[in-house]
Amino acid sequence: MLSTIKLNTATELPVVEESRPADVQPDERGESARWPEWQKTLFRIAFVFFIAMSIPNSAEWYTALFNFEWTRLHYRDVYDIARFGSGLDIFGRTLFGSPLNGYATWIITFFAATVVGLIWTGIDRLRKPQPANYNQLYYWLRVVVRYRAGIGIIGFGFTKLLPTQMPYPSLGLLNTNFGDFTLQKIYWLSVGIVPWYQVFAGVVELAAGILLFFRGTTTLGAILLLGALGDIVYVNFAYDGGVHVYSSYFVLLAAFLLIKDTPKLWNLIVLERFTAPNNIYPFFSKTGKYIRYALKFGVFGLFLVHLFYLQYVNFKYDPYKQPSTAGVKTLRGNYNVTEFKINNQTIPYSPTDTLRWQWATFENWTTLTFKVNKPQPLDLSNGGGAPMRDIGRTFELTGTAGGQRVYHYLADTIAHTLYLRDKYAKGGARDGVGQEQKPQPSRAEKSKEARGEGDRADKNWISKAALARIGDENKMIDPIAYSARRDKEFAAKPRRDKRNRMILNYTTQDGSRVILSGINENKDSIYVVLDRVKRPYVLAKSTLNAGKYD
């Protein structure tokens, strides 16, 4: 395959130069070349394998494509087009009963590709004349892989370029001890605290993706992709991040794209020999050219221009990992729990008490957190996914211990009442651990869910009058960020997860002292006096803030 000329000693030079002038078109040389038999067989297997690995494998992906309201897209719609499962999973996702850490699908696909490739080899044997090479097909296979990898990594890149993937920690997280996080949380927070670094990582991923869209810069893009995602694979294993399969997917695609040029690089740089490229490009008819331009233009328009706009809107008004609704303004901040009564009995502060609140925060958005020294079940997913409702946006809760309780509230600001629900849902959807690992709900649970019976008492806990005063949560964000996806989720019957609930009245002048009273999650009456504390942090404030809360 390599057109190389040894140039190591002076005696070889004249021969070389006379016999092969440098202006010979590489295309002409490569086109007629005959591939050895083993190379053709390997190619057939690789072709089937990488095509199977590059196209979406679920029917939902295709139906979703036709069901979008293209005029009112949400950033996640386009992101989901870019992020799909692939590979053969019709034989299941386990091999000998083991998911092999999520890689079983790859191996199954490879086995299937080998079988198909060998059958194809058999058919080719019967053909006359046999194809000398697969240069054209190789070109198109690389096109498919290039675009798959490019589109996929751009989907990721934008959530970093406009930093929403790893949010700056909320007050509740800032107040949590370092030893009370999971490894996964530690890593994500460590990127979240430096939004400009996240922007940089986004630039790298985006650059890799864009470079893959042009054949001349493919190698450079693939090197960048391999380096960046190779590190992310290791990060996912080290920190138990849960997306090692999807990140190694990009490494696999990048490695494939590098196969073509690596021997040439080696030849030129390490062996220091004359090297000629053997790029074979297809010839396009006029119509072919237009189709090519149209496709390229479409991909650029959707995944670079429009996705950028959608992600910008998301960052600005609806950052998907943190709640989008602004919290009650006077309440925000860190609070010392000065007084705490439960069923009219005062409990003095003690770090070891298992009932009393120790410290509370009202975030910029609709979240109240407080600390109680009592073990509780934890959500150890990564708080990802794309919930439209604030109650499902759990990043401030997931992977975090230390007795911290996190409640989402709906505020009736006229009657001064907070309707609070625990962000932790018993047996709730754990979106983060990766779609592969998401446990399927049992049939009984499914039908129960469909009937809305998960938590019967949940139904009418907010009166109609209060609901009217609170308003429509769907419309509480900036109108620019309205989307069909949001409408759809708010219109759907909400999941009836088992959640703790509280109804608390609040009284305050300016927020420096807040008195909460009402019924807590155990139906006990509580009375809590909160005094705002100016708590300085060593960690510098974020200079790039997602969301709109003022």
Place this chain on the structure above:
Amino acid sequence: MSSAAIYEAQVRSGGAVASAPGEWKPFEKVLFRIAFIYFVIQCVPLDWKFYRQVFQINWLNLTYGDIFELSRYQLRFFSGPDTWANWAVILLIAIVGGIVWGNRDKDKKEYNQLYYWLRVIVRYRLAAGLIAYGFIKFFPLQAPPPSLSNLNTAYGDFSAWKLFALSLGVVPDYQSFLGLVELAGGLLLLHRRTTTLATLIIIPFTGNVFISNLAYEGGEYIYSFYLIVLALFLFAFDANRLNNLLTLGKPTFPNRFKPVFTQNNIKQARIAFKGAFVLFFVVIYGYKSYAGYHNYSYQYPTKPGLAQAAGLYNVEQFVLNGDTLAYSPLDPVRWKDVVFENWATLSIRSSPPAVIDSANVEHIDFDDARRNYEQAGSGGRHYYSYEHDPASKTLKLTNKVDASDRLTLHYSRPDSTTILLSGVGKSNDSLYVALKKINKKYLFQEVQKVGRRGEFKL
């Protein structure tokens, strides 16, 4: 001339040659003269302070810290923290020197020979820099696992740089991997023909280190940028060729210049130098840092603490000058909790803001008093080192940041989970403190035992 070089015959090539040795363009010569002086000054230790450092080393009892510190040589004209001004002065010297040199060297057609040797100097300088950091990551010394005090400090009470270090410290395997990448880059530089491959590893890796230093406000952004500049200089040699072959898709000639050593003593000198470099920076340094990982890691103090006391303690009782103070999260005096480390450090969480040790530059010290990793970049807790006298059961505490803050405390241990302290604190206050050990479980450690899928209670 000490060595001769073979230039392969210049070939008529139809413009496809990226760069072949021949006559250089005038601007190339001007640039080269400046670059030569600039990089020689930046890479060859010309500073007397470097040699003072060399002579201060106890060569009979060499430590990995000594080699590490030597590897970080950079010429400094200005004292205090590193600044770009040092670079500006070097650049000025290089420009002036380049002009003078150019006036005296008008007939020179090319600097292939000199370019080769400049690359040798830069290659070895860069290799030393990478290997030095590579080994202390490969044997995860640079970012050790968080101390108990660190684990019991609120996330927001750390500086960004400290959080970066702690986040790396919890995953030693990943740190080793990063070290391995750095080592691979460094070792590939020792061979002429793998130099460009090395730069393809080094530029993204060190680029990331540089950006991290900026983003997390680390103290080594200038030094890491220095390494990037060296790597970019080395990469420039083949950059045109790569662009020609890969992007433009044209046939490309390789580098044509190779030194050929004809004299035996030159050959031997080359082998001797290379051997010495590998022996010093790879064999000895590698072995010493490996031993260091097992016996004398450098971030935390080594002096052992009170036996079987390590842990987190609740302050059950706190009596100051005879007054018992109740629990309060905001009390400016009362302690909230106390950590005894495995080594002779005790840290107290209390409300008055702690003075923050903002060191963020890597230093390998073998003197406990100068090891500041545990308190660097951390608020929320006050760190004390202590002298322990088992005979009189006394702890003499000295604040690690503010040396005027001292306490002398007598201790008793009625049972395995209780420590009673009494004595005199700051401004001669009398103090009585009852500490009760908390069976604290740390989430990331617990999860490692059972995995993070499914329900988990803590």
